[in-house]
Amino acid sequence: MRPVRRGDLDQVIALDAQETGLEKRDYWERVYKRYGRAVRGEQSWFLVAVTGSEIVGFVIGEVRDWEFGSPPCGWLFAINIAQPARVAGIGSRLMTSFCDALRAAGVRKLRTMLSRENTLVLSFFRSQGMMAAPIIPLELDLPAAAPKGRA
Numbered sequence: 001m002r003p004v005r006r007g008d009l010d011q012v013i014a015l016d017a018q019e020t021g022l023e024k025r026d027y028w029e030r031v032y033k034r035y036g037r038a039v040r041g042e043q044s045w046f047l048v049a050v051t052g053s054e055i056v057g058f059v060i061g062e063v064r065d066w067e068f069g070s071p072p073c074g075w076l077f078a079i080n081i082a083q084p085a086r087v088a089g090i091g092s093r094l095m096t097s098f099c100d101a102l103r104a105a106g107v108r109k110l111r112t113m114l115s116r117e118n119t120l121v122l123s124f125f126r127s128q129g130m131m132a133a134p135i136i137p138l139e140l141d142l143p144a145a146a147p148k149g150r151a
């Protein structure tokens with residue numbers, strides 16, 4: 001387990017594309033810029049699990065301060081393990097590394113969000129001790145604005 005490096009990005013992008021079916025290079029470049037470069041004082045982490053020279057998993061998260069009145073809280077927003085490397089404890093080890101980093105930053109709570117259909121990830125998070133949080137996600141459809149007509 002170690003912080004991501006620029007040279008890992010192609011493997012991270014491929015790993016994500018295997019899971020989601022979409023190659024999102026621009027997105028991952030932005031994620032790397034925001035989370036992958038340790039900036040002093042920034043409380044964010046982009047950790048990878050490495051076997052030999054192969055990236056077999058990653059976890060990404062950060063501390064969010066006083067969001068909706070909540071004290072500083074860790075948020076995990078991505079975790080992914082290469083399919084051939086699953087069920088071997090790598091996801092658990094990435095979680096442990098991330099939680100250790102949060103603890104060292106003085107954070108005492110971790111949150112995440114996932115699709116309610118994703119029973120695999122739900123089982124995994126439950127195995128890590130996570131429980132339903134006293135918050136609810138809300139959403140709103142925003143129809144496209146009507147094109148402005150000429151006066």
Ligand SMILES: CC(C)(COP(=O)(O)OP(=O)(O)OC[C@H]1O[C@@H](n2cnc3c(N)ncnc32)[C@H](O)[C@@H]1OP(=O)(O)O)[C@@H](O)C(=O)NCCC(=O)NCCS
Nearest residue numbers: 078079080081086087088089090091092120121123124127
């Ligand atoms: C969920 C995921 C991270 C688990 O990683 P992993 O390395 O296989 O997890 P671990 O080996 O550390 O397993 C820890 C626990 O999780 C649970 N778990 C893991 N895989 C499971 C499965 N296929 N079915 C049920 N429970 C499972 C078990 O409780 C397991 O403990 P056990 O081995 O003692 O039974 C991995 O399957 C994954 O990356 N899935 C896709 C994630 C995804 O959709 N990412 C995109 C959105 S962020």
